[in-house]
Amino acid sequence: MRNDLKWSDVTPEGIWLNRRAVMAGVAGAALAPGLARAATDMTPNTFEEITNYNNYYEFGLDKSDPARNAQRLTIDPWSIQIDGLVDRPGTYDLADVMRMGPIEERIYRFRCVEAWSMVIPWNGFQLSHLLDRVGVQSSARYVAFETLYRPSEMREAGNILDWPYREGLRLDEARHPLTLMATGLYGKPMPKQNGAPIRLVVPWKYGFKSIKSIVRISLTADQPQTTWKQSNVREYGFYSNVNPNVNHPRWSQASERRIGGGLFNSRQDTLMFNGYGDQVAQMYAGQDLTRDF
Amino acid sequence: MRRIPPWIVYVLGALPFLWLVWRGVTGDLGVDPVKEVEHSLGLHALQFLVGGLVISPLRWITGINLIRYRRAVGLVAFAYAVLHVAVWLSLDIQFRWGEVWGDILRRPYITLGMLAFVMLIPLAATSNMASIRALGKRWVSLHRLVYAAVILGGIHFLLAVKAWPTEPLLYLGAGVILVVLRVTHRFLRWP
Numbered sequence: 001m002r003n004d005l006k007w008s009d010v011t012p013e014g015i016w017l018n019r020r021a022v023m024a025g026v027a028g029a030a031l032a033p034g035l036a037r038a039a040t041d042m043t044p045n046t047f048e049e050i051t052n053y054n055n056y057y058e059f060g061l062d063k064s065d066p067a068r069n070a071q072r073l074t075i076d077p078w079s080i081q082i083d084g085l086v087d088r089p090g091t092y093d094l095a096d097v098m099r100m101g102p103i104e105e106r107i108y109r110f111r112c113v114e115a116w117s118m119v120i121p122w123n124g125f126q127l128s129h130l131l132d133r134v135g136v137q138s139s140a141r142y143v144a145f146e147t148l149y150r151p152s153e154m155r156e157a158g159n160i161l162d163w164p165y166r167e168g169l170r171l172d173e174a175r176h177p178l179t180l181m182a183t184g185l186y187g188k189p190m191p192k193q194n195g196a197p198i199r200l201v202v203p204w205k206y207g208f209k210s211i212k213s214i215v216r217i218s219l220t221a222d223q224p225q226t227t228w229k230q231s232n233v234r235e236y237g238f239y240s241n242v243n244p245n246v247n248h249p250r251w252s253q254a255s256e257r258r259i260g261g262g263l264f265n266s267r268q269d270t271l272m273f274n275g276y277g278d279q280v281a282q283m284y285a286g287q288d289l290t291r292d293f
Numbered sequence: 294m295r296r297i298p299p300w301i302v303y304v305l306g307a308l309p310f311l312w313l314v315w316r317g318v319t320g321d322l323g324v325d326p327v328k329e330v331e332h333s334l335g336l337h338a339l340q341f342l343v344g345g346l347v348i349s350p351l352r353w354i355t356g357i358n359l360i361r362y363r364r365a366v367g368l369v370a371f372a373y374a375v376l377h378v379a380v381w382l383s384l385d386i387q388f389r390w391g392e393v394w395g396d397i398l399r400r401p402y403i404t405l406g407m408l409a410f411v412m413l414i415p416l417a418a419t420s421n422m423a424s425i426r427a428l429g430k431r432w433v434s435l436h437r438l439v440y441a442a443v444i445l446g447g448i449h450f451l452l453a454v455k456a457w458p459t460e461p462l463l464y465l466g467a468g469v470i471l472v473v474l475r476v477t478h479r480f481l482r483w484p
Contacts, residue, residue, distance in 0.1 A: 053324035061458045064323060114455075116325065160456045231456065249400060250452070252392050257385065259325055266327060267387045 042107055045118040045260045047186050053259060054193045055112065056212055057161060058147070058154040066193035073153050073213075075197045084144070084218035087135025094197055098183060101129025105187070106180055108203035110210075111242045111274045115251040118259045122201055124182035128175045136171070136219055143174040144224035145200060146216035161227050167211035168224035168238065169202065172283050178203055178276060181214075204276040206240045237293040241284070242274035246293045299365045306369030309337050310376070327384045334377040335406075339450060339464050341370030342443045346471040353484055364420050367439070371417040374410050402452030409445035412438045440475065443468040 044050075052067045059069035078094040103125055111117045131143070149164035173179065180201040183190055190196040195212025202209050208228055218224070228236035235249055244254045257266045273280050284292070313333055316322050322329045345366040348359045386393055396403040416436055419425070425432050447465030454461060477483065 049324045057456070061454070061456075063325070116328075160458065247399060250402065250455075252386075252396055252400070254392055254395075255389060257325075257327060263326060263384055264387075267385075267389070 042109065042119045044107055044121045044186075047188075049260050050118060050120055050185060051191045051193055053118075055114075055207065056193055056195070058149070058163070058165070059193070061160065067191075069155075070192035070196075073148075073150075073192050073196070075192065075213075078197050078215075080198070080214060081216045082134050082218075083216070084220050085137040085140035086219050087137060089134070097130065097181075097198065098125075100133045101125030101181070103183065106178075106201075106203075108178075108180075108201060109271075109274050109276075110201075110203065110207055111256060111270065113206040113208060113236070113240070113248065113251065113253075115253060115256045115270075116259055117256045117270075121186055122180055122182040123184040123187060124180040124198075124201065126177055127179045127181050127200070128177065130181060130217075131175060131219075139221050140219035141171050142168055142220045142223055143171060144168045144216075144218040144220055145211045145214050146218075147211055148213045148215045161231055163227075164215075165211060165227045166224065166230075167200070167209055167226050168220075169209070170223075170283075171219075173202065173280075176280060176283065178279055204242060204273040204280045206242060208236070209240050239284075239289070239292050241280075241289060241293070242270060243272060243289055243293065244270040245272070246290055299362050302362050302365035302369065306341065306365070306372070309333070310373070327380070331377065331380045331385055334373050334380060335450070338370050338373035338377055339443070339446050341366055341373060342439065342446060343464065343467050343471065345370060346439065346443060346468070346475075350471065350474045350478070353478060368417060368420055371413050374413055378407075378410055402449050405445045405452065406449035409442040409449060412442040412445070416442075440472045444472060 053063045054066040055063065056066035056070060059066040059073075076094075079091050080094065080097050081091050083089040103123055105121055105123050107119060107121045109117060110120050127143075145167045147165035169179070180203075182195070182199050182201045183197065185191070185194060190199065195210075195214075198214055199212040200210050200214065223238060226236075226238060228240075229238055242253075246253060253270055255267050256270045258268055259266075261267075271277070313322075313330060317326065317330070345363055348363045348366070352358050352360065382388060382393065386396070397407050398404065416438055419428060419432060419435060428435065444465070447461065447468040450461040451457075451465055
């Protein structure tokens, strides 16, 4: 199929944003109150910022590398292996996965462990819908994810980390209504450097938990191994909730620099759970988050 | 070679800075200009430090004598280090002094980077003929601090990044090799 649409054919962002504001008025009523609050009063970063500042180490270490190197990634055909403690395991075609829940727009804060942040208008569906579709067995307590690893198209990766990239959530975190399987941003299909065709978004956790280009989802009884924890357990815990009170050996987590905030006014205080405490804090009641970091 | 005056080093040394300014003016610093400026300045400081340390071994091994440019190379390195720290304090951490002290005391890469920077201060301050005359032999001893500074600078770079990428390892490796060359030269009396 030939595509002769050029960038000039894309609706200018300003017009698109206006259209979205109108639609948000309609759709807003349907959202849960907490989610509606999460989706207001934040100006998203520009499409250019979101797509040219990425950590995707399979395509290079510099934040400008993925925008250049990820373009050679083949994302069609794409399927996701769903296995482990589920009633309907199997290899699901991407199109079938995309139909597992209604696609919504969610404007979320995104906070990287490197102490920078953005605001990103994602499109996607709740992971909980996918979990309901495949039928989670009662013995399952965790969800493990894997990123595609295809060295022929990811030549930059080297031995920086132990590939494939792996991440995980506790089942209640995975089922949380804020947890999104994102399929696009700004109403466009997910750009390759941002984790096309489908990725996870967990807005109250550091960005690396939001694993990109998912090819496998496993339900497990035991806490899965995660790539960054395996690489450096002292710095990257399994939970990795955004927490300004837990010191990190590399980056002060007390504050963050907002990308696009300009040269002189970009630093702001980091919010507990990245500002989503009202919605997620109860999941960690009774846990010592300085230990379970 | 003798015809090239040392002040040329300052002119050439200013070029990366002017290039950075130009990129800033033309909006070519990417999505995160603060980090780009901060990292570029730090990298240039390390590059000129390594460059200054190359001068002696180059003379021992090839006979090419660039000693009269070394002070300028060192001072350019110091200027980039000052700018690097200044950008960190102002544009990055934005004078949040609580976090500044917290970073210096608790975050090893900042502790070591700051240590390297502090070591460069007396070196820059004594990079003049009056100091050399006044300090005599102690001047040479004092300026050996640059060996520690370049290695600390390399470790600072390595600890600042995630995982183990090649680039900081190259700088740290260059620093270690250059310091080892000096130690062996002194004790093994080569060439």
